[in-house]
Amino acid sequence: DVKVTQSSRYLVKRTGEKVFLECVQDMDHENMFWYRQDPGLGLRLIYFSYDVKMKEKGDIPEGYSVSREKKERFSLILESASTNQTSMYLCASSYRGTNEKLFFGSGTQLSVL
């Protein structure tokens, strides 16, 4: 069974902390994505990567950075967490060349206090 695994289901952090969210996929997908999901706003793209060490900004990259050192792993970094970054974070992956089928992880609910 194909999988996108996110390292934590729930995280609680304090304002100003550096936060790492990890995502691993076992499908040999070229593309990987980070979204956040908020009530009333749907899914918003933070960053995506189409290859190792490559990254592109999505719609809301401010306050975030990413790292992709290996094909199967894509990390989201909150340099200095703020309360408005409290959200559900979803990682996804897909094959190069088509966009219709994203495979999502189960999400990380991050609370910043």
Next chain:
Amino acid sequence: QKEVEQDPGPLSVPEGAIVSLNCTYSNSAFQYFMWYRQYSRKGPELLMYTYSSGNKEDGRFTAQVDKSSKYISLFIRDSQPSDSATYLCAMSQTRSDFYGSGNTGKLIFGQGTTLQVKP
């Protein structure tokens, strides 16, 4: 105005009902339309994928696209309690992924409609 609008619900129906979930959009360049289903505490999963206008059927599910009205629908026949989930529409201008397509391959998601089917 959001590019894609979706009534967040919640929508509550009795088992066996026909359910209609809808999205409207403003960008006439959208050609590819998707419906994702998201169960509680899970990530979304692709349910239906259609290109341009018309209908597509898969079991109890029918996806309908009306490009002239900029309106898409997902119909669920004989709804079951197991259909209780959040349904997200998504759409894009091209089928290509981001790489080499500019942003035309980017998926734009609706806000999601929460559906509850009561036994």
